[in-house]
Amino acid sequence: MLVRPALLPSWPPGPVDLFGREGPLVLEIGFGDGRFTAELARAHPHWLVLGAEVSAASVLRAYRRMRREGLGNVRLYHGEGPFALRNLVPPGSLHRVIVNFPDPWPKKRHQERRLLQEGFFRKLSTRLAEGGSLLLTTDHEEYFRFALEEAEKTGLYRIEVRPPPESHLRTKYALKWKEAGRPFFHAVFTKVAEDPTPWPPVRRYAVAHALLEGTLPEALPLAKTPLPLEGGVAVFLEVARGEHGFYVLTHVEEEDLTQDLLLEVRTSAHGIYAGVSRFGSPLITDGVREAVAALARFLQTLGLKVAQDHTGKGLR
Template sequence: MLVRPALLPSWPPGVADLFGREGPLVLEVGFGDGRFTAELAKAHPEWLILGAEISAASVLRAYRRLRREGIGNVRLYHGQGPFALRNLVPPRSLRRVIVNFPDPWPKKRHQRKRLLQEGFFRRLSTRLVEGGDLLLTTDHEEYFRFALEEAERSGLYRLEVREPPEAHLRTKYALKWREAGRSFFHAVFTKVAEDPHPWPPIRRYEVAHALLKGNLPERLVLPRTPLALPGGVAVFLEVARGEEGFYVLTHVEEEDLTQDLLLEVRRSAHGVYAGVSRFGSPLITEGVKEAVRALVRELGKAGLEVVQDHT
């Protein structure tokens, strides 16, 4: 029921890899505590519902709700919606996207963080089936108008402003804001054309490590300067000494994916191992490999020599 990309047997996965069967695929971005998701799954048992949510606490609450109610046609992903759309949804396979009460990021300087921008609508068109749609419900009128303008600018959707479906007003926040007397806004964005630029899934690697010869240094001091990546950044946050060597807490940000992971520098039977720790099952991406390369370069400055490079 919980999707862990690093543990999926195939990459990118197909619908059957996630759900064990084929069927109409629906993506919900920001499912909160899962009450709407559960209602939707029970109302449409033939649908296969993939939910994406950045709050770990919300994922846990939704997971417990789905288990408690015996719902089997939902898969939950803890992370950004665009990552799930890009990497967990095959091209032209998505029947519907549901976005209920997204963060409006009302301050001008934060608007670049809004989900429903022209670039998102363009990329979404590569994943929707012909006639597939996105349903937006929000209480924030300015964001609602913004989303309409961004979708219209893409030229890929037919826009319809409607009354919100009653089911969309039974989310946690909708119930709270309905009591406060707020107004709600709803639109349907139906795909009528597709962006010509492909949007391939990120490349996942099996390993990211190097073997070196030489002596482990007594101390490992790494620069805290952010390492620029294509579309992101990596930072060595902290170094800790263990019985076998060093552990390096590393922060890696890439497009729609942020990971905090451990890198290791330790003595092995074949020399000194420098690479990704399996703790937490991180997704090994190009950004993670670049962080390992930077670590190996620092070890080279300390006098170690690379004998095998798998970075």
């Protein structure tokens, strides 16, 4: 019921990989405690409901709810909605996208963090089926108007402002705002055309490591210097000494994906291993490979020599 991209057998996955069967695919971005998700799955048992949520606590509550109610047509992903849209949804396959009460990021300096911007609507059009739609419900009028304008810029949607469906007003936040007397706003964005720019899934790799010749250093004085990536950044946050070497807590930000993972520098039967730890089953992306390559280059400055390069970043 929980989707772990690093453990999926095929990439990108299809509905059969995630649900074990075909059916109308629905994505809910920001499912909160899952009460709306569960109601949706019960009302449409033939639908395949994929939910994305950034709050780990909310994912756990929703997971327990789905287990308790025995809902087999729901899969939950802990992470950003755009990542799920890009990597867990095949092109042209989505019947519906539901966004209930998204974070409005009301301060002007934070508005670039808003989900429903022109770029998102363009990318969404590549994943929606013909006639597929996004349903937005919010209590924040300024963000609502903003979303209408951003979608209108694309020319890819028919936009209809309607009263919100009653089921959309039974979410955790809807009940809270209803009690506070706030008004609600609802719109349906139906795909009428598709953006021509390709939006391929992020590339996933099996391994990212290097083997080096030399002696394990006594210390690993890595600076917290940002490493620029294409569309992101990586930072070595902290180094800890273990029994067989070093663990490096590393932060990697890429488009639609942020990971905190452990890299290792340790002795092995084949030399000094510098690469990704299995802890947490991180997704091996180009950004992760760049971080490993940067770690190996730093080890070269300490006198080690690269014997085998499995980063794909030209260490030798």
